[in-house]
Amino acid sequence: MKPEWSLRTNQKLDIFETQGCLIYSQPTISTSPEILNTSGDNISIFWKGINNASINDMIAIYYPPNSNILMPIGFIMCSDSVSWKEGYGSVEIPLVNVRDTYVFRLWIQNQQPQIQPVLQYDNATLSLVATSNNVTFQNPFEPTKVYTSLTNSSSEIRIMWISGTNDQPFVQYGLSPSQLYYTSTGTSVTYTIDQMCAAPANDPNNWRDPGYFQDVVIDNLTPSTTYYYRVGSKNSGMSVQTYQLVSPPKIGTEAYVVAFGDLGVETEFIANFDNQPSSIETIANINTIIKTPLEQSQLFKKLGRPLYQDGLMSGSDFRENETMVPWAIHHIGDISYARGVAVVWDYFQDMMEDVTSYASYQVAVGNHDYDFIGQPFKPSWSDYGADSGGECGIPYATRYHMPGAENQTYRNDWYSYNYGPIHFVVMSSEHDFLFGSPQYEWIVQDLQSVDRMVTPWIVFSGHRPMYASELLGIAAPMYDNLRETYEPLLIKYNVNLVLTGHIHAYERICGINNFTCASSDNDAPVHVLIGMAGCSWLGLWTDNPFKPLVGGVGEQPQPEWSIFRTTNYGYTRFYANQTDLLFEYVGNHRNLVHDSFWLKNNYYN
Secondary structure (H helix, E strand, O other): OOOEEEOOOOOOOOEEEEOOEEEEOOOEEEEEOOEEOOOOOEEEEEEEOOOOOOOOOEEEEEOOOOOOOOOOOEEEEHHHOOOHHHOOEEEEEEOOOOOOOEEEEEEEOOOOOOOOOEEEEOOEEEEEEEEOOOEEEOOOOOOEEEEEEOOOOOOOEEEEEEEOOOOOOEEEEEOEOOEOOEEEEEEEEOOOHHHOOOOOOOOOOOOOOOOEEEEEEEOOOOOOOEEEEEEEEOOOEEOOOOEEEEOOOOOOOOEEEEEEOOOOOOOOOEEOOOOOOHHHHHHHHHHHHHOOOHHHOHHHHHHOOOHHHHOOOOOOOOOOOOOOOOEEEEEEOOOOOOOOOOHHHHHHHHHHHHHHOOOEEEEEOOHHHHOOOOOOOOOOOOOOOOOOOOOOOHHHHHHOOOOOOOOOOOOOOOEEEEEOOEEEEEOOOOOOOOOOOHHHHHHHHHHHOOOOOOOOEEEEEOOOOOOOOOOOHHHHHHHHHHHHHHHHHHHHOOOOEEEEOOOOOEEEEEEEEOOEEOOOOOOOOEEEEEOOOOOOOOOOOEOOOOOEOHHHOEEOOOOOOEEEEEOOOEEEEEEEOOOEEEEEEEEOHHHOEEEEEEEEOOOOO
């Protein structure tokens, strides 16, 4: 349960009387070290002097130190320490470098008399009794939270990161961590509170300085090759860590892709914002998959053929048990769920760094990234609301830089890219997508231009689905309009796979056209709903008013065209060469495959 913060005026005393005796009460809180070396280092927090300790006593986390005392970013329960009942203890958590100073405050329940300010937590009233020393980082401007993405060239990778300075960024890279002989420079950008369009994003209590987003492209890369790199600038210094990535495959060869939607973030403390607890498990599992040599993976065993026969590696380059393949990550909307609480973005991108610094990370815009009251496209049948919390797409558009369509006002809304034998088309379900709109015309031209002899597979994606067996309610017109607008194009241009999110579940639809399954999944687009990565809001396939059960709860029948559906958290992965595509849904528990299917490409079979 989150605390309800409130201010009450009471006399502040350090001495109080109990049963006729004066007792001196002076709880204290301190931290060690006061200066952390790098982002992610642990801080130890110590407290003592609590008389009559309560299970509700807590430590609140703040940055900057002068931020609203009633709006910490999160808290830690004193009961996490084994000695808490004795009125003292210690806890340890990692801290993310947010280019600012942290402070910790001790709130306790049984302070008599109560002193201001106070907060309500789980029907208890807590008083602020102590504040720690300040905690900062050796280099507050440190380059961190590295993430990569594709460009329009398969011999390039875009590398981005966050730091505290806006001087010219650069990347040092090479084929060995000790031989970073190449250097590329780039640009820096940020956004301000004035660009936020509504509360809570434009409320100074929720705003935090986002830092600067550095953007550098490294080029002349050999396909499917491991490179090592460091990032930084003169004023921010260089990254403590040397990162590595595997460069994109040659267009037309093979592709390894992880895909999901609706992720969010989980923190190491109890956040004073919405956490998505399964998100961190999903990312940990993805990190394991993309960094496991292919010969040691279950996926390799299913493929059942030497890698070098399909062009990923030549026979002379093939090294048994050491083949690191180039994975791409495809995140189709509802990225961080910050929704106007700015601190979420730093913690989200920190959680993502292990995977996004290694594998290219492509994103699509979702309702929680963009939607706002007064957005330009809002037809009467839509269910667009204020889901971005006043961010209005600005953090999404500024933090990421996707390939193609760069002349748009917001550059990541619709675009396409090639990866191995796959042409990806990314649309926005949050902007005007109807017949004749700029987005629609762009998608038509893009589909017309695909060379199926080079990229025989087309994967179409957007945040909101066209098919779902959930009882849709007010969302039904949205899905109907998306389907009626784009399904004729999907059929005409022989799109193979449609990936969507928004509904927090996994559901595979047959190869389908107008609610009718094709004779095989190779003869019509297979729609897969993959919104099961982390968001904790679930409630699917129940409460059908037409089939009431005990207590009025009903079950939504699974239509014939719905092949498999589940609300288990996880991710999807797929492999494609010129002729075949293997798609798998992997659940977070034990990393087991819950659903899989093969597609055959009609252009090469």
